[in-house]
Amino acid sequence: MPFNIQKIRNDFPILSRKVNGYPLVYLDNAATSQKPQQVIDCIVDYYSNYNANIHRGVHTLSQEATDAYEVARHKIQTHFNAKEAYEIIFTAGTTHGINLVANGFSEILEKGDEIIVSAMEHHSNIVPWQMLCEKTGAILKVIPMNEEGSLVIEEYEKLLSNKVKLVFVNHISNALGTINPIAEIIEKAHKVGAAALIDGAQSCSHIKPDLQKLDVDFYVTSAHKMCGPTGVGILYMKEKWGNRLPPYQGGGEMIAEVTFEKTTYAGLPHKFEAGTPNICGGIAFGAAIDYLNAIGFEAIEKHENELLKYATEQLLEIEGLKIYGTGPDKTSVVSFNIEGIHPYDIGTIVDKLGIAVRTGHHCAQPIMDFYKIPGTVRASFAFYNTLEEVDALVNAVKKAKMMLS
Template sequence: MAFDIEKIRADFPILKRTVNTYPLVYLDNAATSQKPQQVIDSIVGYYSNYNANIHRGVHSLSQEATDAYEMARQKIQKHFNAAHAHEIIFTPGTTHGINLIANGFSSLLKKGDEIIVSALEHHSNIVPWQMLCEKTGAQLKVIPMNEEGTLVMSAYKELLSERTKLVFVNHISNALGTINPIEEIIQLAHEVNAAVLIDGAQSCSHIKPDLQELDVDFYVTSAHKMCGPTGIGMLYLKEEWGKKLPPYQGGGEMIAEVTFEKTTYAEMPHKFEAGTPNISGGIAFGAAIDYLNTIGFKAIEAHENALLNYATEALLAIEGLKIYGTGTAKTSVISFNIEGVHPYDMGTILDKLGIAVRTGHHCAQPIMEFYKIPGTVRASFAFYNTLEEVDRLVAGVKKAKMMLS
């Protein structure tokens, strides 16, 4: 379809509201995206028409719900080009998927093994590995970053060795918008027989990863960053690893047979999906995938790059404003500060003007420590944002600067 911004915006009910008497300008998309009516309708439709538990009932409602839920899994498989639908594990979100893998490796690592993460990680891709190292005696290594907010790949190559068992890197930095060279990261890790997990929470709303082409072992993301609901996400678990790793949780659905003497586990994906899942969330995740593909990721990328370039030029024209994350490969995120102005104060004034941005360390404190700052103002754009909204942001920043300087 042609990229019709007004038609697209009409799909999002929340974009019609006002905040503090001003039309809403929503620029906190890296935290969560807004939801189109099509996704909202899919949730209402489930609860209104065929609400039932799945995989367990012979009655019609249960079968309808099961079919819709498993169809969503197949949509996600096709979208990410996984080899098998059973390699798609539904999770409550990215953080859960990361912890599932960390828990699984707790029985595979030993003292002297090494895990590599990057300096650009979200806390959810740091803390689980620290906990894993404390439990197993493995050692955590960190790929350093430079002033541009990109990874020092020469240092990564030096960190890799036969002791490296796992490499975990985000696809895109939530704090800076930097797109990491995951193709090279995966290839180099596999050369030393290390497994790789990519955190795709920030990437999947902007680009369409091909998991087979990447040859990645694990890939995680959250639906709520992709116009879907909160509380649902996806772990891609390459089949060979799904057979090796133990279940993360025990309970219903993940079993083959239970006696008081012994329990045997179900095959993928159910082995890793204990209990009643977020059924409506899974179905809505599929609806969000359909919606994004209707617009098309080439069109999304082109529009968001236009927003990024326009906003970058306009903001840099403001005296005293500094942008953090200036690498050539980045997506539509701008983290900035103005000299002498605390980011929280800037965000508060922008909110009074109806402009929603994120302020703080963005769950990426090591990045802020690297730059020796308390945090940033982060404006993150989506395909439903407009150049006029960028103008509102720039005018708001200028007004806030005048009031706070």
């Protein structure tokens, strides 16, 4: 459908509210996106009309809920171009998916094996691997980044050897907006026999990854950054790894047969989906996928790039303002500081003017340590934001600077 920004904004009830007497300008989309009425209606419809547990009941409500949940799985498979629907595992979110994989590899890695992460990872893609190394004796190595906020691929190549078993990189940096060259990173990992996991939490609201084309082994993301609900996400796992890795949790649904002597496990995806899942969340995730595809990712990318370009130009006119993350490939995130002013103070003042931004290290403390700063102000834009909202941000930052200087 044609990209109609006002029609799109009308789909989001929260965008019409006021904060501190000012119209809400929501620029914290990298933390979580807002939800359109279509997704909200889907959630209400589930609990109002066919709430039941799935996969276990012969009654009508259970069958309806099961069908809706599995239809959502197929929608997600199609959207990401996974080869099989059973390679899509529902999780509680990106962090859950990463820990699921880390737990599985704890049974595979040996002392002296190596795993690689990048210098611009979210804590959820650092801490699980540190825990894994402590448990197995594996060695963690880091792809360095440069001043513009891009990974140094030449140094990545030097880290690769037949000792490397796993490579983990985010698709897009949540703190800088940098789009990493994941196709190249995956291909180079495979050449030395290593598996590759991509953290897509920040990318999937902006671009549409083709998992078969990427030939990635694992890909994780969360619904709540894609206009869906919190508490649900997916882990794409190539079938060969799904058959090899042990279950993450034991319980109902993930079994084939249970006796007191021995339990055998179900096949994919149920092997990794123990217990009652977030049924409504999975169904609503499917509704969010439908909504985003109806707008179209080409239109989304075009509009967000316009916002990024305009915001970058306008903010850089403020004396003393520095943007972090200036690489050639970026999405709609502007992370900045003003000389001599703490980012928290700026965030507090712009909030009083109705503008929601994020301040701090954004769960990416190593990036802040690299730049030797306490954190940044991060404005992250979505397809429902406008150029007028960018103007409101710029004016608010100017006011904050005047008050704090």
